[in-house]
Amino acid sequence: MKKSQQDLKKGLLPRHVQFMALAGMIGTGIFKGSSDTLHIAGPSVVITYLIGGLLLFIVMAALGEMALANPNHNVQHLVHKAFGFRFSFIVGWLYWINWILVTIVELLAAGSFLQFWFPAAPLWLLSFICAAVIVGINLFQVKYYGELEFWFAGIKILALVAFIILGALLIFGFIPSTVHEPLANYTANGGFIPNGIGGIMSAFLVVMFSYGGAELIGVAVTETKDSERVLPQIIKGAIFRVIIFYIFPILIICGIMPWNSVTGEDSPFVQVFSSAGLPGAAHIMNFVLLTAVLSAANSGIYATSRTLFSMAQSGVAPKGLARTSANGIPIAGISITSAFIAAGVYLAYLTPSQVISYLMTIPGFTIMLIWISICLAQLKLRPYYNEKPRFLVKWFPYTTIFAVISLSTIFIIFLLNPNNLIGSSVCVITVGVLVILSFFTQNKGTNLNIKPSSTF
Numbered sequence: 001m002k003k004s005q006q007d008l009k010k011g012l013l014p015r016h017v018q019f020m021a022l023a024g025m026i027g028t029g030i031f032k033g034s035s036d037t038l039h040i041a042g043p044s045v046v047i048t049y050l051i052g053g054l055l056l057f058i059v060m061a062a063l064g065e066m067a068l069a070n071p072n073h074n075v076q077h078l079v080h081k082a083f084g085f086r087f088s089f090i091v092g093w094l095y096w097i098n099w100i101l102v103t104i105v106e107l108l109a110a111g112s113f114l115q116f117w118f119p120a121a122p123l124w125l126l127s128f129i130c131a132a133v134i135v136g137i138n139l140f141q142v143k144y145y146g147e148l149e150f151w152f153a154g155i156k157i158l159a160l161v162a163f164i165i166l167g168a169l170l171i172f173g174f175i176p177s178t179v180h181e182p183l184a185n186y187t188a189n190g191g192f193i194p195n196g197i198g199g200i201m202s203a204f205l206v207v208m209f210s211y212g213g214a215e216l217i218g219v220a221v222t223e224t225k226d227s228e229r230v231l232p233q234i235i236k237g238a239i240f241r242v243i244i245f246y247i248f249p250i251l252i253i254c255g256i257m258p259w260n261s262v263t264g265e266d267s268p269f270v271q272v273f274s275s276a277g278l279p280g281a282a283h284i285m286n287f288v289l290l291t292a293v294l295s296a297a298n299s300g301i302y303a304t305s306r307t308l309f310s311m312a313q314s315g316v317a318p319k320g321l322a323r324t325s326a327n328g329i330p331i332a333g334i335s336i337t338s339a340f341i342a343a344g345v346y347l348a349y350l351t352p353s354q355v356i357s358y359l360m361t362i363p364g365f366t367i368m369l370i371w372i373s374i375c376l377a378q379l380k381l382r383p384y385y386n387e388k389p390r391f392l393v394k395w396f397p398y399t400t401i402f403a404v405i406s407l408s409t410i411f412i413i414f415l416l417n418p419n420n421l422i423g424s425s426v427c428v429i430t431v432g433v434l435v436i437l438s439f440f441t442q443n444k445g446t447n448l449n450i451k452p453s454s455t456f
Contacts, residue, residue, distance in 0.1 A: 078381070101366070204414065
């Protein structure tokens with residue numbers, strides 16, 4: 001096979017990757033999932049987002065450090081290097097399953113946003129149209145994907161900033177509206193923490209789903225030019241992005257309308273402007289939300305196809321999945337991903353009213369397991385770096401150990417919570433199946449020559 005049909009091309013520019021890190025974090029989790037987190041925790045959900053943001057920062061820092069110390073290694077490669085074939089088999093496929101579910105959720109959310117204008121159209125049909133468009137985009141060279149993602153992300157970033165500014169003007173009375181005493185909404189209807197500490201903890205599952213995707217930089221690094229300069233900048237801005245894109249919008253929503261009046265039928269962002277007497281702004285915001293979730297779905301197809309490609313290279317997946325087009329696009333991976341997206345659209349046909357909520361809980365479990373794996377890999381690999389990278393996690397190993405313990409505790413709490421029976425059952429069954437399959441799969445990878453490190 002020709003070289004051009006075996007390798008991915010480094011077509012992503014620094015600005016593409018910087019905006020991809022943003023794009024992965026801004027999607028259904030905030031625009032639609034925020035209605036779920038507000039129902040669970042009320043205004044105090046901002047505490048959940050802050051704690052989750054701190055854990056996200058540690059995970060991204062650990063991933064960035066390993067990526068710089070091990071050039072051309074993505075998430076699955078790094079886990080393989082740290083713990084060997086079997087562990088990377090489980091984590092690699094788990095990561096792929098996670099992104100498949102996320103991509104399906106984003107496309108179904110896109111269909112639901114289109115229903116704002118086309119209420120008579122079925123969810124499955126609108127979602128199918130969105131899926132066809134996004135899959136088509138990913139068939140072009142990666143530089144075109146990166147360019148489109150750059151503009152997709154730019155639109156939703158500008159929209160969120162505009163939402164924050166406009167919302168603040170409404171809250172403080174600079175723009176006339178139907179909102180009366182907005183600041184009272186923070187303490188009314190049960191107070192700032194209406195459901196207690198339990199509510200703050202219970203919101204973690206959707207919050208983890210929301211933040212999942214930021215680690216996409218660990219997949220994109222193998223196709224990025226000048227990654228040594230770009231990655232540290234992205235990682236250092238993680239907390240800032242959490243505050244701007246999650247904390248401020250939630251505070252705006254809770255200020256303009258009572259938290260318990262969020263219906264979940266429309267995005268809270270659209271509902272805010274409708275309740276404030278600004279229906280025209282609601283239409284504009286709905287268009288932005290549609291762009292945002294299509295962007296996240298775009299990132300999802302990119303992540304799933306590249307994960308399959310890297311797993312095929314290291315022997316974790318069938319070799320045929322490493323096949324690329326003449327343009328360096330992993331065509332086999334995109335085909336498999338498309339088939340599973342079609343299955344997700346069929347679920348929308350069967351249960352249109354429940355499918356998004358059900359699917360949204362599962363990636364919350366899987367992303368926690370993946371984040372734990374990234375932290376454990378850093379603990380294992382740090383003593384064996386050939387060269388000290390320019391970016392290192394501060395206060396190692398204590399920060400990484402703190403993240404592992406915190407994520408593990410949250411995972412166990414949710415696993416034992418009977419309210420999460422569907423998500424926890426799917427997660428346990430999936431991991432169990434992958435563990436069994438890992439014992440029956442032989443390592444046939446030869447391209448990357450990845451070997452487990454010596455004992456820590």
